[in-house]
Amino acid sequence: MTAYQFARNLLDQGHDIYRVFFYGDGVFTLNALAVSPQDEINLPQAWHQLIESHEIESIACVSSAISRGIINPREAERHEKDSVSLFESSDIAGLGQLVDAALQSDRLINFG
Amino acid sequence: MSKKAFTFISRTAPYGSNRPKMSLDAALATAVFEQEVNYLFMDDGVYQLLANQNGEPIQAKTLGNALETLDLYGIDEVCVDYESLQKRNLEAGDLTIPVTLLDATQMRALINQSDFVINL
Amino acid sequence: MSSLHTISRSSQHELLQACLKIINPGDEILFIEDGVYYCCDKKSLSLISRDNYVYGLREDLVARGLRDKQDALVEVVGYHKFVELTVQHSKTVSWF
Numbered sequence: 001m002t003a004y005q006f007a008r009n010l011l012d013q014g015h016d017i018y019r020v021f022f023y024g025d026g027v028f029t030l031n032a033l034a035v036s037p038q039d040e041i042n043l044p045q046a047w048h049q050l051i052e053s054h055e056i057e058s059i060a061c062v063s064s065a066i067s068r069g070i071i072n073p074r075e076a077e078r079h080e081k082d083s084v085s086l087f088e089s090s091d092i093a094g095l096g097q098l099v100d101a102a103l104q105s106d107r108l109i110n111f112g
Numbered sequence: 113m114s115k116k117a118f119t120f121i122s123r124t125a126p127y128g129s130n131r132p133k134m135s136l137d138a139a140l141a142t143a144v145f146e147q148e149v150n151y152l153f154m155d156d157g158v159y160q161l162l163a164n165q166n167g168e169p170i171q172a173k174t175l176g177n178a179l180e181t182l183d184l185y186g187i188d189e190v191c192v193d194y195e196s197l198q199k200r201n202l203e204a205g206d207l208t209i210p211v212t213l214l215d216a217t218q219m220r221a222l223i224n225q226s227d228f229v230i231n232l
Numbered sequence: 233m234s235s236l237h238t239i240s241r242s243s244q245h246e247l248l249q250a251c252l253k254i255i256n257p258g259d260e261i262l263f264i265e266d267g268v269y270y271c272c273d274k275k276s277l278s279l280i281s282r283d284n285y286v287y288g289l290r291e292d293l294v295a296r297g298l299r300d301k302q303d304a305l306v307e308v309v310g311y312h313k314f315v316e317l318t319v320q321h322s323k324t325v326s327w328f
Contacts, residue, residue: 002240002264005291009311015319024134024232063137095141102228103116103145109318110230112240112328123250154250193253216253223254224233229325 003111004046011054019057019101022090026111027060027070032087048087058090059097066092117148119226122157126175127167132160135232136178143186150222151182152214154193158200161192161207176208183209193219234258236321239267240328247327248276257283262317263306267327268292271302280305289314 007017022030029044036042051058065086066075072086086092102108120142122135143149153161165176182190194213197203204213214222223229237259239247248270251261261284263270270276271288280286288306293299302308309317318324 002289002292005311006314010315013312013315015315023138024130064134095138096144098138099142099145099147102118103147107318107324108228108230109324110326110328112231112326121254154253155246195253219254220256223235223325224256226323228323229235231325231327 001041001043004043004050006109006111007050007056011050017054017056018105019059019097020051021059021061021098021101022064023061023095023098024064025068027065027068030058030060030065030087030090031070031085033085044087048089051087051089059093060086060090061098062092062094115146115148116227117150117225118142118228118230119150119152119222121152121154121229121231122160123153123155123231125156125159126165127170127172131232132157132175133173133178135230136175138230138232139182139187140185146186149187150189150191150226151187152191152193152219152222153211154196158192158196158202158207161209161211162202163206163208165208180209191219191222233322234260234320236317236324237261238324238326238328239263239270240265240326242266242269243273243276248279251325251327252279255281255284257281260285260287260317260321262287262289262309262314263292264289264314265292268296268298268302271306272298274303277303277305287313287317 029047031044034044070086071081072092073084076084120135120139122132124131126132139149139151160175165174167174190211191214192211237251241247268288286306287309288302290308290310
């Protein structure tokens with residue numbers, strides 16, 4: 001939730017996000033199958049909308065994602081699974097994308 | 113692109129969580145980009161370095177073995193907070209790989225000169 | 233090359249102690265999430281040098297019933313300032 005609020009605020013202040021990288025349990029934030037109680041925010045849905053509306057590049061770490069069942073069509077085919085759980089606004093890739101983002105950006109901000 | 117200095121701090125014991133593995137994987141991925149990579153073990157993180165680990169009885173990969181490959185992958189400096197070792201009645205001889213022991217002043221300098229500090 | 237340190241868990245995780253071991257003069261600390269419990273903990277706050285300024289995130293203080301209970305050393309800030317702090321410092325070190 002903190003990362004989401006931080007992202008919204010920095011965009012409001014005119015900064016850009018080069019990439020959001022989800023690692024470890026963070027990949028659950030991209031689970032399109034998650035349902036929240038009606039009176040609570042659906043954080044995955046909120047992130048999905050933010051990512052889509054600002055055309056932010058969003059990546060789930062491949063080893064974190066597939067071991068937690070966060071799967072897109074490509075990984076579903078590769079691992080012979082019959083369902084997909086990753087929001088289509090995000091992609092799955094390796095840790096190199098985190099390092100690349102650190103090198104390409106002015107700042108790297110981590111949230112645990 | 114100029115080389116940047118990354119310092120990874122690992123503060124959790126092996127096997128109890130996947131944080132040590134996440135930190136190691138991220139450091140190795142950074143080394144692939146030919147950046148300066150430092151690895152600092154603090155607090156319970158020093159337990160990752162104990163010699164004679166064997167994850168087999170708990171169906172886990174032996175983390176100590178993975179750490180032995182750190183220098184092969186181009187991790188520049190493997191450092192340990194000396195005070196964390198002392199608190200746990202350990203010494204450098206108990207560890208599976210040679211490390212650089214740092215005091216607080218040296219750790220501050222390491223953090224200060226790093227472009228990125230990543231706590232996982 | 234100053235750093236912003238964010239601390240997001242309560243004192244039982246001893247993140248402040250770890251942070252203070254490596255903090256440099258001019259670095260600043262921002263307590264967020266469960267880290268804001270430190271904002272009312274005089275004893276822990278007394279370990280922080282006067283060379284390191286201390287902030288607490290308003291939203292997390294309010295949520296936990298701690299608004300107006302924070303120590304006088306702590307400046308309460310919102311997300312706007314959180315973003316500014318990450319710009320002011322050359323790097324952010326997140327403790328969680």
